[in-house]
Amino acid sequence: MRILIVExxxxxxxxxxxxxxxxxxxxxxxxxxxxxxxxxxxxxIDLAVVDLGLPDLSGTELIGRWRAAGRTxxxxxxxxxxxxxxxxxGLELGADDYLVKPFHTxxxxxxxxxxxxxxxxxxxxxxxxxxxxxxxxxxxxxxDGQAIEITxxxxxxxxxxxxxxxxxxxxxxxxxHLYEDDGDRDSNVLEVIIGRLRRKLDPDRVxxxxxxxRGHGYRFRFERNQPSRD
Amino acid sequence: xxxxxxxxxxVVAGVVLTSFLGTAALVLDHGFRDSAxxxxxxxxxxxxxxxxxxxxxxxxxxVLNDALLPxxxxxxxxxxxxxxxxxxxxxxxxxSRSMLGLAIQWPGERAAGNFVFEEAISSAEEPLFxxxxxxxxxxxxxxxxxxxxxxxCEGRGAFDAQVRRFQRRMWLWFGGLAAFLxxxxxxxxxxxxxxxxxxxxxxxxxxxGEKQSLSGRYPRxxxxxxxxLNALLAARDTHLQRYRNALGDLAHxxxxxxxxxxxxxxxxxxxxxxxxxxxxxxxxxxxTIKYQLQRAATAGRSALSRPxxxxxxxxxxxxxxxxxxxxxxxxxxxxxPADAMFYGDQGDLMEIIGNLAxxxxxxxRREVRVEVLVTPAESAGKRPGLCxxxxxxxxxxxxxxxxxxxxxxxxLDQSVEGHGIGLATVREIVEGAxxxxxxxxxxxxxxxxxxxxxxx
Numbered sequence: 229m230r231i232l233i234v235e236x237x238x239x240x241x242x243x244x245x246x247x248x249x250x251x252x253x254x255x256x257x258x259x260x261x262x263x264x265x266x267x268x269x270x271x272x273i274d275l276a277v278v279d280l281g282l283p284d285l286s287g288t289e290l291i292g293r294w295r296a297a298g299r300t301x302x303x304x305x306x307x308x309x310x311x312x313x314x315x316x317x318g319l320e321l322g323a324d325d326y327l328v329k330p331f332h333t334x335x336x337x338x339x340x341x342x343x344x345x346x347x348x349x350x351x352x353x354x355x356x357x358x359x360x361x362x363x364x365x366x367x368x369x370x371x372d373g374q375a376i377e378i379t380x381x382x383x384x385x386x387x388x389x390x391x392x393x394x395x396x397x398x399x400x401x402x403x404x405h406l407y408e409d410d411g412d413r414d415s416n417v418l419e420v421i422i423g424r425l426r427r428k429l430d431p432d433r434v435x436x437x438x439x440x441x442r443g444h445g446y447r448f449r450f451e452r453n454q455p456s457r458d
Numbered sequence: 459x460x461x462x463x464x465x466x467x468x469v470v471a472g473v474v475l476t477s478f479l480g481t482a483a484l485v486l487d488h489g490f491r492d493s494a495x496x497x498x499x500x501x502x503x504x505x506x507x508x509x510x511x512x513x514x515x516x517x518x519x520x521v522l523n524d525a526l527l528p529x530x531x532x533x534x535x536x537x538x539x540x541x542x543x544x545x546x547x548x549x550x551x552x553x554s555r556s557m558l559g560l561a562i563q564w565p566g567e568r569a570a571g572n573f574v575f576e577e578a579i580s581s582a583e584e585p586l587f588x589x590x591x592x593x594x595x596x597x598x599x600x601x602x603x604x605x606x607x608x609x610x611c612e613g614r615g616a617f618d619a620q621v622r623r624f625q626r627r628m629w630l631w632f633g634g635l636a637a638f639l640x641x642x643x644x645x646x647x648x649x650x651x652x653x654x655x656x657x658x659x660x661x662x663x664x665x666x667g668e669k670q671s672l673s674g675r676y677p678r679x680x681x682x683x684x685x686x687l688n689a690l691l692a693a694r695d696t697h698l699q700r701y702r703n704a705l706g707d708l709a710h711x712x713x714x715x716x717x718x719x720x721x722x723x724x725x726x727x728x729x730x731x732x733x734x735x736x737x738x739x740x741x742x743x744x745x746t747i748k749y750q751l752q753r754a755a756t757a758g759r760s761a762l763s764r765p766x767x768x769x770x771x772x773x774x775x776x777x778x779x780x781x782x783x784x785x786x787x788x789x790x791x792x793x794x795p796a797d798a799m800f801y802g803d804q805g806d807l808m809e810i811i812g813n814l815a816x817x818x819x820x821x822x823r824r825e826v827r828v829e830v831l832v833t834p835a836e837s838a839g840k841r842p843g844l845c846x847x848x849x850x851x852x853x854x855x856x857x858x859x860x861x862x863x864x865x866x867x868x869x870l871d872q873s874v875e876g877h878g879i880g881l882a883t884v885r886e887i888v889e890g891a892x893x894x895x896x897x898x899x900x901x902x903x904x905x906x907x908x909x910x911x912x913x914x
Contacts, residue, residue, distance in 0.1 A: 310748060311755065312775065312812030313805050319778040326782075330744050342785045351785055 229344055229388065230254040230405045232276040234264035234290065235306065236283055244277070247333045248340075252367070252384050254408045261285025268294050272404045273301055275344055277336070280307040280318065288321050295322040302343040306331070341365070348391040350452070355390045358450030360429065360437065362390050369429075376428050385421050386429075389438065389448040398445035422446060463654070464647055471643045479632045490624050494617055495587075499575050502589035505529070505610040506573075509541055513552070515595045515606055521552040532556050538613035540586070546605045562611055568592045570605060578611065585614040653680050657687075664691065700890070704754050711746040715739030752883045756806055756891045765799035766807055768830050768844065775811050776828065783819045790819065794830035801841055801913040806887050813880035814848045814907045821852030821905060836912060843894075843912040854900035884909065 231253045235241040238259070245255045256271060258264035261282045268276055268290075276294075280287035291303055302324040307314060310328040318326050324346075325339050341353065341364055355362040359372045367383055369376045378386065384406055389397060399418055422438060429437050439447045508529075513522045521543060524533055531539040532554040540562060542553040548564040561581040568574055570592045578588045588611040594603040653676050663669040671688045718739040726732035776792035783790065800807045811828060818826045826848065833843040881898075888894040894911040 310752070311805060312808040315812070316774050316778045316808065319781050320774065324781060324784075328748075330740075346785045351787060 229274045229384075229391075230256065230272065230408070231340065232256045232258065232264065232267050232271070232273045234258045234261065234268075234276065234282065234287070235279040236260060236281075237279075244333070244336070247337065251337055252380055252387075253340075254406055256408055261287070261290045264290055265293055268299060268301075269297055272401070274405060275301055275340060275347070276303045277340070278303055278305050278323070280305055280309070280314075288318065291318075291322050300347075302347045304336075304339055304343060338365075344391070350391070355387075355393075356453040357390055357393045357448060358435070358437065358453070360390070360450065362387060371429065378425070378428060382421055382425055382428070385418070386425055389446060393448040394451045396441045396444050396447045400445075402445065464651060467647055468640075468643065472640065475636055475639055475643075479636050483628060483632055486628060487621075487625060491621055494620055498587050498612055498617055499573075499589060502575075502587065502610040502612060503573060505532075505539075505541060506589060506591050506608050509543070509608050509610065510591075510593065513543060513608075515543075515551070515604075516597050524555055527554075535559075538584075538615060540580075540611040542609050544607045544609070546607075551606070562586065562588065562609070564607070564609075568607065570594050577614075580611075586611045587614060587617065588612075653677055657684065661687075670695075696891075700756070701754060704750050708746065708750045711750075712743060715742040715746075749882060752809065753886050753890075756803075756809070756887050765801050766804045767796070768798040768800050768807065769794040769796055771800075771804065771807055772811060772828060772830060775808065775815060779815055779819055779826075786819070786822075787824070788819055788822050789825045790815070790828075791826070792828040792830075794828075795832055798830050798832050798844060799841070800844060800911070802892060806891065810884050810887055810909055811846060811848075813884045814846070814909065817880055818848050818850035818852070818905065818907065822850035823852060825849075825851050833910070833912075841913040843910065846909045846911070848907045849901065849904055851904040854903050855898055855905045856900070860898045 229252075231248055233241060233244050233248070233255060235244065235257075236259055241257055241259065245257055248255045256267050256273060258267050261284045264276075264278065264282070265285060267273070278287045278290060282290065285293075287305060287307075291305070294303070303322065305318045305323045305326045306329055307318065307326060308329045315326050315328075324343055327336055327339060345351070345353065345355075345364065353363065353365045355364060361370045362368075362383075363370075364387065367380075369378050369383070369386065385402065388402060388405055402418060426436075426438055429435070435449075437449055439449050441447050508527070509522065512526050515521060527533060529539070531537040532541055533556060535556050535558045537556045540554055540557045540560070542557065542562065543551045544564050545551055550564075559582075562578060568590065571594075573589055573591050575587070575589050578586045580586055588609055590607055590609040592605055592607050595606050596603040653674070656674050657672065657676070657680065660669060660672050660674060664671070671691050672684045674684070676684045716739070719736060722732055722735040722739075726735065772792040772794045776790055780790050815826060815828055827850075829847045829849070831845040831847070833845050835842045885896045888896045888909045888911065892911050892913075894909060897908045897910075899906050899908075
């Protein structure tokens with residue numbers, strides 16, 4: 229999951245980047261509204277965290293421009309102004325959630341996860357597809373109640389696939405949403421990870437949860453178990 | 459000088475008075491002169507008739523016997539009354555004795571039977587009014603009638619003196635009248651503008667801190683201004699009081715955690731330990747700042763505030779909360795009658811409903827309902843009140859917990875979770891700024907928060 233942070237305060241920006249990367253997100257950073265506008269329009273990001281008090285282009289203006297350009301990713305606003313008048317104004321502008329500064333980083337991460345799930349149509353923090361349950365809060369995987377050990381990167385790949393369960397996800401899309409920049413992309417790495425995930429998810433080779441759509445990409449074969457709401 | 463209301467009214471009154479009295483004086487003066495002239499003319503005409511009656515033009519040597527004249531003034535030299543008779547060639551046939559050594563120019567040929575009134579100057583430079591009359595005299599000897607001019611004159615001295623006397627008397631009266639009217643005008647102005655001066659002096663007293671509000675009884679036109687000023691003053695006082703209280707609380711509740719932070723930093727060695735020790739005072743600082751900023755931002759009710767319709771505000775808040783709590787699958791509904799009005803600051807209304815509904819959403823299982831009711835005014839002339847009721851179907855609140863929750867935030871010497879601050883904020887707004895009532899109660903397994911507001 230790729231997240232854009234638009235925040236002009238360097239210490240806060242770097243601190244947030246470190247925390248979010250630690251949580252397994254790919255993070256793009258913008259120090260002002262213009263950079264943020266560019267990144268949000270050009271990169272395939274999944275969510276943006278926007279500070280409302282930006283020096284050049286105001287946060288509200290930025291959100292308005294993204295929405296006018298047809299960008300639909302969820303937006304979480306950070307604001308020092310905690311009055312309901314400001315909160316409502318921000319939400320009416322096209323933001324999806326707000327957090328008043330100073331905030332607790334765990335709270336921010338929880339809100340980000342909730343927004344990401346929501347935009348993919350999941351209501352709960354546990355993604356259930358067939359016998360598999362991926363707990364996005366605890367970052368654990370279980371097959372029929374049996375816990376399965378997976379690495380952080382395997383989790384990232386599986387989370388993206390299960391978030392979009394039933395849909396074909398191309399290799400490019402997968403790598404674009406998992407890596408921050410184009411530099412260290414290597415489709416071989418992805419193939420190796422997919423192979424490892426298949427062995428862990430389906431040691432007996434009967435379920436085939438991750439299908440290969442020839443020439444297109446991968447698809448998590450089991451549909452979500454809970455009704456989708458979006 | 460014209461910036462004074464008093465001076466303006468006085469100048470206008472003065473101008474109106476002067477132009478009125480001036481015009482009246484001109485008209486009167488004109489009228490008097492005309493009638494005085496007419497009187498002179500009548501007198502001269504009567505004299506000519508007397509002369510006509512006495513004259514005997516058939517005997518040129520003794521045209522007129524002076525002894526027969528009824529008026530002695532014609533016989534007295536320089537009396538100012540003169541008469542003479544000319545023939546058609548301008549020769550003087552007779553002149554009164556008063557004209558001794560004087561000459562008055564013959565007016566010339568005139569049409570017969572007409573009186574001609576004109577001004578002339580005698581050879582002694584005396585200005586005169588003269589009336590001349592041409593008569594066709596049929597003599598006994600001749601068959602043909604001959605023209606003779608009878609002229610009667612009067613010096614202007616008496617006329618001018620009369621006019622001057624009249625004018626003097628008139629200006630005296632009018633001047634007196636103007637002074638009297640202006641004096642009355644002054645008195646009226648002083649009396650009429652008195653309440654304004656009273657307001658000004660009372661405001662000065664308030665500025666000087668000698669008074670709290672306008673206390674005087676004012677005429678109807680000013681009473682509204684006075685009451686509104688009082689309302690503004692009261693609002694200002696409440697604000698000041700609130701700021702003062704907030705500042706006092708703020709100093710106390712900011713400095714304590716700051717002291718903890720400083721001592722931790724000065725003595726801390728192990729990073730983890732420092733981080734752990736800093737967490738609580740930082741949370742406290744955050745909570746304090748949030749609460750006190752909110753408190754200071756509360757506008758409070760005011761007699762002059764525009765009514766805010768509740769329904770649109772409620773709709774916006776409900777839409778926002780639905781967005782925020784989308785993933786929790788809570789049914790949030792808001793219902794306010796179209797005539798529900800909040801007489802205060804829109805920001806305050808949003809804080810009240812926003813915080814209470816946000817709290818309810820945090821605790822609710824499936825449903826949050828916001829209901830707004832219009833309550834009848836306390837007494838005639840007052841505005842109807844509001845009852846804002848928010849239900850949730852959460853775990854409910856035990857009665858003994860209610861007081862504790864309500865007072866959180868007011869006592870900031872303990873770590874407080876965000877929603878506690880919200881409730882304390884609402885209580886501060888409802889009970890502090892709007893003298894309303896905030897109650898929390900359990901209801902069928904959920905909680906009902908009710909804010910009752912009254913407006914003046």
